[in-house]
Amino acid sequence: MKEESPKGHLHPVTSVIREICLIFDRMGFSVATGPELEDEFHNFDALNVPPDHPARDMQDTFWVKTKAGEPRKVLRTHTSSVQIRYMESIAKNPKPFKIIIPGKVFRNEATDTTHEAQFYQLEGLYVNRSVSMAELKGTLERFFKEFLGPETKVRFRSSYFGFVEPGIEVDVTWKGKWLEMLGAGLVHPEVIRAAGLDPKIWKGFAFGMGLDRLVMLRYGVDDIRHLYSGDLRLINQF
Amino acid sequence: MKVSYNWLQTYFDKKLPSPEKLGELLNEHAFELEGLEKTGNDAVLDLKVLPDRAHYALSHKGVASEAAAVTGLSLKPRSLASVPVDASVENVEVRVEDQKLCPRYVARRIDGVHVGDSPKWLKEGLEAIGQRSINSIVDALNFVMFDIGQPLHAFDAEKIKGAIAVRKAKKGEKITLLDGREVELLESDLLIADDEGPLVIAGVKGGKRAEVTSSTRSIIIESANFNPTAVRRTSTRANLRNDSSKRFENEITPSLAGEAMEQVTALILGLSKGAKAGAVTDSYPHPVKSWTVEIDPTYIDAVAGLSLTPKEIKSILTSLSCRVEEKGGAFLVTPPLERLDLRIPEDFADEVGRLHGYDRLQSVETPTIVHVPEDRTFYWSEKAKDALVRLGFSETLLYTLVPKGAFEISYPLASDKSALRERISPKLIESLAMNIRNADLLGLETIKIFEIGRIFPKTGEKTSLALGVALARKKKGVTAESCMKEALTALASALGVTVDGKIETTPHGSVVEIDFDAIIAKLPEKQSLEGITLVPLAKDLRYKPFSPYPYIVRDIAFFTPSGTNAAEVTSFMKEAAHTSAGSLLIKGPSLFDTFEKDGKVSYAFRMIFQSFERTLSDDEANSVMESVYGAVKSKGWHVR
Numbered sequence: 001m002k003e004e005s006p007k008g009h010l011h012p013v014t015s016v017i018r019e020i021c022l023i024f025d026r027m028g029f030s031v032a033t034g035p036e037l038e039d040e041f042h043n044f045d046a047l048n049v050p051p052d053h054p055a056r057d058m059q060d061t062f063w064v065k066t067k068a069g070e071p072r073k074v075l076r077t078h079t080s081s082v083q084i085r086y087m088e089s090i091a092k093n094p095k096p097f098k099i100i101i102p103g104k105v106f107r108n109e110a111t112d113t114t115h116e117a118q119f120y121q122l123e124g125l126y127v128n129r130s131v132s133m134a135e136l137k138g139t140l141e142r143f144f145k146e147f148l149g150p151e152t153k154v155r156f157r158s159s160y161f162g163f164v165e166p167g168i169e170v171d172v173t174w175k176g177k178w179l180e181m182l183g184a185g186l187v188h189p190e191v192i193r194a195a196g197l198d199p200k201i202w203k204g205f206a207f208g209m210g211l212d213r214l215v216m217l218r219y220g221v222d223d224i225r226h227l228y229s230g231d232l233r234l235i236n237q238f
Numbered sequence: 239m240k241v242s243y244n245w246l247q248t249y250f251d252k253k254l255p256s257p258e259k260l261g262e263l264l265n266e267h268a269f270e271l272e273g274l275e276k277t278g279n280d281a282v283l284d285l286k287v288l289p290d291r292a293h294y295a296l297s298h299k300g301v302a303s304e305a306a307a308v309t310g311l312s313l314k315p316r317s318l319a320s321v322p323v324d325a326s327v328e329n330v331e332v333r334v335e336d337q338k339l340c341p342r343y344v345a346r347r348i349d350g351v352h353v354g355d356s357p358k359w360l361k362e363g364l365e366a367i368g369q370r371s372i373n374s375i376v377d378a379l380n381f382v383m384f385d386i387g388q389p390l391h392a393f394d395a396e397k398i399k400g401a402i403a404v405r406k407a408k409k410g411e412k413i414t415l416l417d418g419r420e421v422e423l424l425e426s427d428l429l430i431a432d433d434e435g436p437l438v439i440a441g442v443k444g445g446k447r448a449e450v451t452s453s454t455r456s457i458i459i460e461s462a463n464f465n466p467t468a469v470r471r472t473s474t475r476a477n478l479r480n481d482s483s484k485r486f487e488n489e490i491t492p493s494l495a496g497e498a499m500e501q502v503t504a505l506i507l508g509l510s511k512g513a514k515a516g517a518v519t520d521s522y523p524h525p526v527k528s529w530t531v532e533i534d535p536t537y538i539d540a541v542a543g544l545s546l547t548p549k550e551i552k553s554i555l556t557s558l559s560c561r562v563e564e565k566g567g568a569f570l571v572t573p574p575l576e577r578l579d580l581r582i583p584e585d586f587a588d589e590v591g592r593l594h595g596y597d598r599l600q601s602v603e604t605p606t607i608v609h610v611p612e613d614r615t616f617y618w619s620e621k622a623k624d625a626l627v628r629l630g631f632s633e634t635l636l637y638t639l640v641p642k643g644a645f646e647i648s649y650p651l652a653s654d655k656s657a658l659r660e661r662i663s664p665k666l667i668e669s670l671a672m673n674i675r676n677a678d679l680l681g682l683e684t685i686k687i688f689e690i691g692r693i694f695p696k697t698g699e700k701t702s703l704a705l706g707v708a709l710a711r712k713k714k715g716v717t718a719e720s721c722m723k724e725a726l727t728a729l730a731s732a733l734g735v736t737v738d739g740k741i742e743t744t745p746h747g748s749v750v751e752i753d754f755d756a757i758i759a760k761l762p763e764k765q766s767l768e769g770i771t772l773v774p775l776a777k778d779l780r781y782k783p784f785s786p787y788p789y790i791v792r793d794i795a796f797f798t799p800s801g802t803n804a805a806e807v808t809s810f811m812k813e814a815a816h817t818s819a820g821s822l823l824i825k826g827p828s829l830f831d832t833f834e835k836d837g838k839v840s841y842a843f844r845m846i847f848q849s850f851e852r853t854l855s856d857d858e859a860n861s862v863m864e865s866v867y868g869a870v871k872s873k874g875w876h877v878r
Contacts, residue, residue, distance in 0.1 A: 008631040008686060010623060015775050018620065025767050028609055031616045036638070036692045037645065037658065037699045052467040054289045054487050062639075063648040064658070073645075075638070075658075096607045102616070104638065104692070108651060117651065118638055126604055133591060134543025138601035149777075156596030158267060158588070160288035166542070166588030167290075168596060169270070186541060189584060203541075219781040230634040230669030230687065232680050233784040238775055 012215050012238040013120050013227060017102040020122055020211075023146045024100045027139060029124065032099040034082035036106075037064060042081040043074050046194035047163040060108040062117075075106035079123040080163055083187075083206060086125065087195030094197055096128040102211070113223045120211040127187070127197075127204040133166065136184060136205040144172050144181075159183060163191045164206060174217065182209035239269075240367040241301050243281040245385070249302035252311050257281035263308040267592050269295070280366050292488035293578040297387030300576070307557045307593055321503045324349075327516030330458055331401035334521045339428045340404045340440065341524065342463040342492040344499045347395055347516040348506055349456045351375065357509070375450050375457060378505045380481075387490055387576075388461060388498035389482035391430075391438055393448040395456035400433035402458070404440065404521075411436055414446045415478075427472045428464065441469040441486040443478050459506075461499040463492035492526050493575045530572045532565075533583045541584065542591040543599055554593050555586065612764045615701055618733065619690045619754070620770045622703065625732035629725055631686040631705065636665040644696040658694035662704035663742070663749045670708040671746040677710035678791050679825060679846055684709050685747065686721060690754060703754040705739075708747025718748035726750070735760045789824065789848035790859045794866060795831070797838040797876045804832065807841050814869035815845055819862045822847045822854065840878065 010018075021031055034042075040051075049056055062075040082101040090097065101123040109115055126139070137156065144152045152173055159169040164185025171178040184207035189199035212224055219238070221227065226234045243257045254260055257274060261283050265271035269291070273284035287295045294300040306313045330345040355361075356377040364371055364380060371377050379390040407423035413436040414420050421439065423429065428440035438444045441464035450457055466489040473483035496518075503515050535548035546554075552562050552569065560580070561572040573580040580586060591599075623633060636659075639647070643657030650656035659665065666689060673685045685708045693702040705725055707718040722741050730737045735757060739750040798807060811827045824846055831842035845866075847859050867877055 008627040008629065009633065010627055011633040011635050012775065013635060014620075014623065014633055018770065019774060022767060027604070028606060030610045031613045031767070033613045033616050035699050037694060052470050054292065054470070054484075065646045065648055072648075075647075097610045098604065098607065099610065104635075106638070108649070110651065117655065128605070128607065130540065131604075132540055132543035132602065133596070134600050134602040135604045137543070137596075137599045138603045141601045142603070156599060157265070157270070158592035158596070159270070160290040162289075165582070165584040166591050186584065186587075189582060218777075219775075219779055221781050222783050228635055228637055230636050230665065230672065231784075232632055232673045232682075232685070232687070233676060234781070235632050235634065236680060237781055238779070 009232075009236050009238055011227075011235055012219060012221075013211055015238060016211055016215050016218075017120070017122065020143075020147065021100055021102065023143055024098075024124065027098070027142065029098040029100040029126075032082055032086050032101050033103060034076075034079070034085045034101070036076055036104055038074055038076040038081045039071055040074060042084045043076050043078075046084040046191065047080055048188045048190045048194070049162040053162075062106050062108045076103075077107060078105055078208060079103045079121045080206070080208060083123065083125045083163075084191070084195045087127070087192070087197055091196030094127075094202060096126075098124075098126045100124050111225060113225070114213070114216075116212065116224045116228065118228065119224070121208055122211055123206065123208040125187070125204060125206045127192075127202055129201060129203065131186060131203040131205050133168075133186065133205075136186070136207065139205075140170060140182070140184065140207060148172065148174065156184075159185075161185065163188050165189075170207070179217075181214075182207050184208070239285050239287045239296055239301070241283045241285055241298060242363060242366040243283065244279070245298050245363055245366070246302055246305060249299070249305070249313055250311050251314050254305065254311065255309060257283065260305060260309070264301075264304060266597070267308045267595065268304040269301075277366055278362075280362075282366055282368075289488060290579045292485075293490060294387065294574075294576040296485050296488065297383075297385060299386045303559060303574075307554075310557070313559075318497070318500070320500055321507060321515055323517045324514035325517075327514050329517055330519045332519045332521050333401050333403045333405075335403060335405040336428065337521075337523055339406075339465040339468045340462060341465075341522070341526075342495045343404055343521040344461040344495045344518055345402060345458055346499060346503060346518045347456060347458050348503065348510075348513055349395075349516070350513040351455060351457055351506060351510040352513075353450060353452050353454050360509075373450070373452070374509045375454070375506065378502055378509060379459075381505065382498050382502045383481065383485070386494060386498055386501065387485055388494045389441065389485050390498060390502055391444055391460040391462075392450050393437060393458045393460070394450050394454040395458045396454075397448040398432045398437070398458065402437075402460075403429075403431050404462075405429055405431060407436065413437075413439060415439075416444050416446055416449060418446065421476050421478075424472075424475070426468070428468050430460065439472060439476070439478070440464050442473045442476070442483045443480065457506075459499065459502060461495040461502070463490065463495050489578055491575045491578060492522065495522075496520065526575060528572050528575060529581075530570050531581065531583065531586065533569050533571055533586050534567065535569055536567070537583060538587045538590055541587040542594070543602065544591060544594055545600070546590065546594060550594070551590050554590050557593065558589060609765065612767060614758050614761065614763055615755075617764045617767070617770070618758050618761050619701070620767075621732055622690060622729055622754075623688075624771050625728050626688050626705070626725060629686070629728050630684070631688045631725065634666065634669055634687050634689045635691070636662065636669065636689055638692070638694075640665065643694060645694045660695045661693055661751055662689050662691060662702050663706075663751045666704050666706040666749055667744050667746050670706045670749075674708045674710055674746065676789075678844075679789055679848075681825070681828075683711060683713060684716070684721060686725075688725075701754040701758070702751055703757075704749060704751040706747055706749045718743070722748055722750055733757065733761060785824075785848050785850045787849055787851075787853045789846050790854050790856070791844065791846050792859055792863055793830075793842060793844050794827075794863070794870065795840060795842035795878045796870050797835075797840050797878065798873075800834070800837045800839060802839055804829070804841070808843075810869075810873065811843050811866075814866050815843075818865035818869070819845070819847060822849055822858070822862065824848045838876075
């Protein structure tokens with residue numbers, strides 16, 4: 001047998017995360033992370049998704065058992081919980097910041113070739129004294145042009161996520177078609193308040209997208225489950 | 239929410255744009271259009287109404303208000319005339335015991351009704367949006383719910399004993415529902431009851447006892463408002479989510495209850511010749527008042543980023559039936575009562591942005607600000623990955639959910655996914671075992687894998703680094719342990735701290751798992767991602783799916799006369815193998831051994847066969863090989 005190639009392979013999800021982080025790095029964003037096992041406050045309440053609100057149905061949650069007397073926990077359903085944690089961490093001495101948050105998230109749903117109980121998201125948050133939708137568009141447009149190619153177009157559509165207002169869905173052109181790619185908006189004043197900042201002073205924009213579908217579309221991966229089975233027949237192709 | 243185009247048209251004097259055009263406009267400015275279906279002379283738009291717009295838009299009226307805003311057409315004025323009341327019809331006695339859970343309860347008796355088939359227009363309207371016609375009374379109630387968004391209920395008046403009470407359930411109370419199902423009630427559930435007991439689970443589902451049947455002659459109609467949280471808790475617990483509970487759960491304005499009562503009464507009187515309506519009983523201690531939000535149009539414009547004049551902003555808000563008064567430079571905006579979603583200036587910014595069109599947004603760059611430090615866990619994890627990949631390790635991202643662990647899932651999907659992993663190693667060993675079986679296919683002598691990820695031991699979440707090595711075949715001077723030691727040394731030099739771990743040997747290979755948080759704790763904070771080597775994947779890289787079936791490895795070795803060119807032999811073999819095996823040849827032929835003996839040169843090639851459709855049999859592989867042997871022999875080469 002020939003000498004094996006001495007180099008190993010990064011997982012394609014890691015490669016895509018790196019590529020995206022480096023593009024945002026050039027726009028002044030730094031990477032932030034947070035726990036995967038979250039409390040309800042950071043995953044829901046602080047994000048303006050109150051208990052018993054229909055918006056909680058939008059995400060099927062894995063609840064994790066805790067000891068009697070301890071508040072129950074969840075496997076985070078989105079990386080948005082890290083937005084709250086980051087704002088809390090600077091609340092005593094707030095300054096403008098731009099962060100990008102890659103990470104593993106979980107949804108309690110049946111799995112098939114396009115759905116998994118675990119997958120990866122990437123979230124962005126920019127906080128300053130004045131922030132506009134036009135800046136959100138400028139940021140996302142530049143990102144997608146660098147990531148997908150200079151001909152890429154970006155379109156905003158009205159939508160709803162409890163933690164932003166206005167809330168939008170972002171479509172981008174992909175091989176001649178519009179593709180729903182990301183949710184975004186201006187950070188809801190209640191979210192800024194819940195994280196300990198004054199919403200009269202501090203404004204922000206946030207966006208979040210799933211990475212698995214992006215990896216699958218870009219490289220033609222036919223089954224999301226192959227990404228997490230530790231199978232080098234997939235990993236070593238990247 | 240399914241919306242009938244013809245139904246929507248009844249809200250307008252002028253002709254709406256075509257269903258396609260209207261769908262497109264709504265999709266762009268208001269709701270995602272999930273489907274558009276033509277049925278007979280109607281069309282049905284399936285609109286995704288998200289929770290913020292569900293206060294008003296789970297109705298044709300609500301969608302019509304959006305249609306007016308996106309098309310610029312005016313809504314037809316609606317007559318709010320009350321129906322004639324007949325003093326001979328008894329008043330309904332209502333006692334609301336919990337006004338917090340039931341802010342409004344409107345009831346009215348109608349005598350002399352005929353419960354029969356609905357007229358064609360009513361049946362068709364309901365059927366268009368996927369509702370089955372039941373009888374003229376139930377259809378009238380449903381029609382009003384889908385028209386203006388207020389759920390309604392009707393009782394057979396003769397079957398009610400005493401006054402109607404809106405109260406919490408008593409301990410041990412049960413109700414038999416319309417479908418015959420019996421539900422045990424909790425003391426937190428809100429009920430509609432009479433002297434005999436429960437009649438309806440408030441806002442959720444009617445009971446059997448006072449059901450309207452074909453022999454019903456007198457009915458009592460309920461048009462009420464219930465607390466969203468209470469309805470949601472009960473409907474979720476009893477597994478009774480339906481069109482009624484869905485509307486209450488999303489909160490609707492109590493003002494709707496009065497309007498709905500007038501509309502449904504008029505409809506029933508129209509359907510039942512000779513029916514007589516009594517006066518309404520309206521328990522509404524705290525009528526809702528309109529609210530006014532002060533907004534600064536320049537702030538709205540700055541947020542929306544659209545460069546709109548105050549006049550343009552005012553005209554957009556007016557198109558949504560908001561009342562706008564100017565005060566100094568500010569606007570005092572009073573939204574319609576059903577628009578419970580319009581509370582803060584940002585809500586209005588969203589209305590302005592979406593209706594003007596986010597496609598008209600300019601792109602603006604964010605200002606340059608001080609770069610904040612990089613996350614240490616991320617930076618050093620990536621740094622470690624670089625070092626490991628350079629040594630031939632491949633990265634896995636394995637499942638967090640496993641069969642057993644200190645943290646258990648409350649309602650697991652499957653028994654093998656019922657807890658959070660306490661370590662990465664067990665799954666990493668499984669991965670070694672799987673990959674070693676495919677070593678030939680992968681062209682690897684050694685399987686080297688790693689993962690850096692979160693684990694959840696009893697003490698709580700932490701970051702862990704796990705390495706796994708398995709040898710496919712023996713190699714002089716190489717053991718799994720030696721590969722592992724080499725990796726730990728490389729990690730230590732990449733990170734600049736000592737990295738040590740206990741190597742575990744298993745039948746499938748060796749693993750080591752290290753507390754990565756402890757390592758990171760010793761490392762400095764970084765101001766940029768510099769130093770992480772990006773391995774950019776080619777944009778045109780295409781993944782090739784692999785077959786789920788087993789593969790077969792076959793070798794061939796033969797002697798050729800001295801001086802035969804290796805390149806020539808290889809190219810001949812490629813041709814021969816492809817011709818013989820076709821698509822079954824998935825790897826090779828690859829030359830893996832050459833030697834000279836007695837003036838002859840020996841070449842050995844390896845081929846891997848596999849099918850995408852089935853498990854290949856030995857016979858199939860043998861027959862391919864026979865044909866390859868034949869080709870080799872035809873060259874006069876001697877197969878060994």
